Amino acid sequence: MLNIKDLHVKLEEEDKQILKGINLEVPAGEVHAIMGPNGSGKSTLSYVLSGRDGYEVTGGEAALEGEDLLEMEPEERAAAGLFLAFQYPVEIPGVGNMTFLRTAVNAQRKARGEDELSAGDFLKEVRAKAKTLKIDADMLKRPVNVGFSGGEKKRNEILQMAMLEPKMCILDETDSGLDVDAMKLVSEGVNALRDAGRGFLVITHYQRLLDHIKPDVVHIMADGRIVKSGGPELALEVEQNGYADILGEVA
Amino acid sequence: MLPESKKTDLDQRLGALTMPESTGWLQSAREAARERLSVSGLPARRDEYWRYTDPKAFVQAAPGVVATENTTEVFADLEAFVITVENGVVSFTGDAPAGLEISTLASVATTDIHWAREVYGALEAAGSQPVVRPLASLNTAYAQDGVLIRATAPVETPVVIRYAPGEDPILHHVIRVTANASMTLLEVGTPGGRGNTVAEVEVADGGAFHHIRVQGPDDARHANTHTFAALGEASTIKSFTLSANGALTRNEAVITLTGDDAIAHVAGAAFGKGDFHHDDTVFVTHDAERCESRQVFKKVLRDGATGVFQGKILVKEGAQKTDGYQISQSLLLDDDSVFLAKPELEIYADDVACSHGSTTGAIDETALFYLRSRGVPKRVATDLLVLSFLAEALDEIEDDDLRERVSDYLADWLAQQ
Numbered sequence: 001m002l003n004i005k006d007l008h009v010k011l012e013e014e015d016k017q018i019l020k021g022i023n024l025e026v027p028a029g030e031v032h033a034i035m036g037p038n039g040s041g042k043s044t045l046s047y048v049l050s051g052r053d054g055y056e057v058t059g060g061e062a063a064l065e066g067e068d069l070l071e072m073e074p075e076e077r078a079a080a081g082l083f084l085a086f087q088y089p090v091e092i093p094g095v096g097n098m099t100f101l102r103t104a105v106n107a108q109r110k111a112r113g114e115d116e117l118s119a120g121d122f123l124k125e126v127r128a129k130a131k132t133l134k135i136d137a138d139m140l141k142r143p144v145n146v147g148f149s150g151g152e153k154k155r156n157e158i159l160q161m162a163m164l165e166p167k168m169c170i171l172d173e174t175d176s177g178l179d180v181d182a183m184k185l186v187s188e189g190v191n192a193l194r195d196a197g198r199g200f201l202v203i204t205h206y207q208r209l210l211d212h213i214k215p216d217v218v219h220i221m222a223d224g225r226i227v228k229s230g231g232p233e234l235a236l237e238v239e240q241n242g243y244a245d246i247l248g249e250v251a
Numbered sequence: 252m253l254p255e256s257k258k259t260d261l262d263q264r265l266g267a268l269t270m271p272e273s274t275g276w277l278q279s280a281r282e283a284a285r286e287r288l289s290v291s292g293l294p295a296r297r298d299e300y301w302r303y304t305d306p307k308a309f310v311q312a313a314p315g316v317v318a319t320e321n322t323t324e325v326f327a328d329l330e331a332f333v334i335t336v337e338n339g340v341v342s343f344t345g346d347a348p349a350g351l352e353i354s355t356l357a358s359v360a361t362t363d364i365h366w367a368r369e370v371y372g373a374l375e376a377a378g379s380q381p382v383v384r385p386l387a388s389l390n391t392a393y394a395q396d397g398v399l400i401r402a403t404a405p406v407e408t409p410v411v412i413r414y415a416p417g418e419d420p421i422l423h424h425v426i427r428v429t430a431n432a433s434m435t436l437l438e439v440g441t442p443g444g445r446g447n448t449v450a451e452v453e454v455a456d457g458g459a460f461h462h463i464r465v466q467g468p469d470d471a472r473h474a475n476t477h478t479f480a481a482l483g484e485a486s487t488i489k490s491f492t493l494s495a496n497g498a499l500t501r502n503e504a505v506i507t508l509t510g511d512d513a514i515a516h517v518a519g520a521a522f523g524k525g526d527f528h529h530d531d532t533v534f535v536t537h538d539a540e541r542c543e544s545r546q547v548f549k550k551v552l553r554d555g556a557t558g559v560f561q562g563k564i565l566v567k568e569g570a571q572k573t574d575g576y577q578i579s580q581s582l583l584l585d586d587d588s589v590f591l592a593k594p595e596l597e598i599y600a601d602d603v604a605c606s607h608g609s610t611t612g613a614i615d616e617t618a619l620f621y622l623r624s625r626g627v628p629k630r631v632a633t634d635l636l637v638l639s640f641l642a643e644a645l646d647e648i649e650d651d652d653l654r655e656r657v658s659d660y661l662a663d664w665l666a667q668q
């Protein structure tokens with residue numbers, strides 16, 4: 001599904017190398033987790049994959065189902081099936097959540113040559129999906145993420161993911177800021193989308209999320225590289241001992 | 252004594268104009284206005300309120316521009332009383348809604364007695380101090396026609412003035428809302444390649460005047476408008492203008508709150524590109540207690556467009572408990588566009604709350620990326636952010652249906668750009 005080969009990325013404005021040769025393959029149907037110390041480049045990787053400005057790819061490649069992601073505009077990547085749940089979801093005053101969702105869903109359908117969703121069908125679907133995430137009607141009416149609590153913003157990300165039904169989902173610290181119950185809701189939302197045709201890349205600091213969303217593979221990222229990959233037990237090791245042992249081991 | 256250059260400008264301009272035939276009160280008002288004009292002269296670039304906008308196109312004798320056809324359906328299929336202004340000539344058919352008396356300036360030009368006589372030229376004269384408004388005085392003196400409306404009861408049915416472009420029309424409207432009456436006036440279209448429009452609005456105690464204007468969408472338009480309003484006790488004026496494109500637009504609003512507890516809201520949303528030059532000049536005077544005024548102006552500028560906002564709140568001695576607010580903001584879609592703002596507060600009362608702010612910004616890149624990352628194409632995402640920026644000004648439109656119409660019209664217009 002997602003193939004990243006020797007990806008090197010620096011900041012556009014500064015001479016600062018952030019990703020120093022990332023190799024990562026997430027096959028369809030699998031959930032991969034990325035853990036790693038603050039500042040190791042996890043969010044940068046997610047931004048570069050989704051096409052945010054400000055980064056320069058200095059080497060390597062990234063492909064979604066064989067298609068070169070790095071050549072595409074952000075909206076083309078989305079239409080191709082990539083989705084990023086932001087670590088810090090963005091507030092957009094003046095744009096209603098519903099308008100935003102409908103515009104996004106229909107833009108993607110249009111880009112893929114599909115018919116737009118009728119207003120009625122769209123509404124039905126949003127309401128049903130919002131309900132399972134305990135997002136109330138009022139939140140749907142408000143401007144995108146404006147006045148949402150931290151946890152509400154994260155749930156709103158998952159609602160967008162559920163509506164857009166992407167092939168490859170990247171979740172950047174979707175668990176941070178969630179209370180125990182919200183964590184369960186969000187995990188259920190993610191698990192509901194798990195199927196053979198979909199890949200997940202879950203960035204997290206905590207083992208707890210991985211209790212709910214069981215990963216197939218856990219990667220440890222440090223200083224712009226994947227330094228170790230293993231099974232779910234790797235997350236437990238991090239939880240218990242921190243990164244010192246692992247980093248010491250690979251150094 | 253006028254300086255030589257101003258004298259030449261005035262002579263040339265007046266030489267190309269003929270004062271329409273009128274008698275009695277109207278003739279006196281015209282002559283008084285021409286007198287004001289002969290003292291002030293026409294505006295020049297070095298005049299205090301013309302530094303940011305070159306008045307040349309308004310001053311020169313020849314209009315120079317022919318407006319392109321422009322139809323907007325923003326208020327179509329609305330239940331309304333429609334007045335048409337074509338090439339500077341006002342016409343309508345049928346009876347005005349109950350509670351409204353409507354006539355045309357041309358038709359009363361030789362009438363001895365008409366209710367408009369107390370207002371015509373009077374609000375303009377009052378509003379021409381302390382800052383002269385020469386183009387408005389010129390209008391009062393030379394107006395070819397205009398719409399005269401008197402509201403004597405609360406009237407639900409809006410009046411729509413639809414402009415079909417002429418070459419160089421001078422139009423002068425008078426609106427009189429009597430005590431506890433209310434009405435809504437909607438204006439749409441472009442009066443002319445070069446249009447000079449004045450509206451004098453008197454709102455008596457407890458009255459309310461709602462006004463929405465949609466200027467555009469023709470590219471070539473040179474429009475100069477003045478709204479003079481005088482507000483009685485506990486009366487209200489709410490005026491909103493949407494300007495889409497146009498070459499040169501100067502909208503002046505001169506509002507005086509003369510009765511206690513009066514409310515004046517003026518707002519504008521403008522979007523323009525390239526040669527677009529848009530100027531909102533607003534002068535609000537608080538001359539009574541506990542009055543509220545709001546100025547909310549937003550401009551989106553692209554491809555080298557220029558936006559100007561000059562807004563003043565003057566609080567006179569004794570105008571205690573004044574609540575005055577003013578915000579002007581621009582969204583620049585590129586580095587070539589400019590926004591020039593001159594916010595002013597002048598306060599002679601001690602117990603007042605006045606605030607003003609002015610900002611200039613670019614599109615929020617983070618928000619733009621967020622939208623695009625969800626599959627929204629850049630163009631559409633930009634439009635969404637532009638609309639959200641302008642929304643605060645559109646929110647000044649009180650009526651939900653009318654606000655939605657204007658908002659939908661703007662969204663459609665943007666999508667076609």
Ligand SMILES: Nc1ncnc2c1ncn2[C@@H]1O[C@H](COP(=O)(O)OP(=O)(O)OP(=O)(O)O)[C@@H](O)[C@H]1O
Nearest residue numbers: 011018036037038039040041042043044045054087
């Ligand atoms: N636009 C930027 N300007 C300056 N530095 C940046 C920028 N983007 C990323 N960095 C730097 O790159 C490094 C990696 O940042 P990144 O946000 O990818 O880390 P992270 O692994 O997601 O950390 P965290 O766990 O704290 O979220 C950091 O040192 C960060 O300061």
Ligand SMILES: [Mg+2]
Nearest residue numbers: 042043044087
């Ligand atoms: Mg991060």
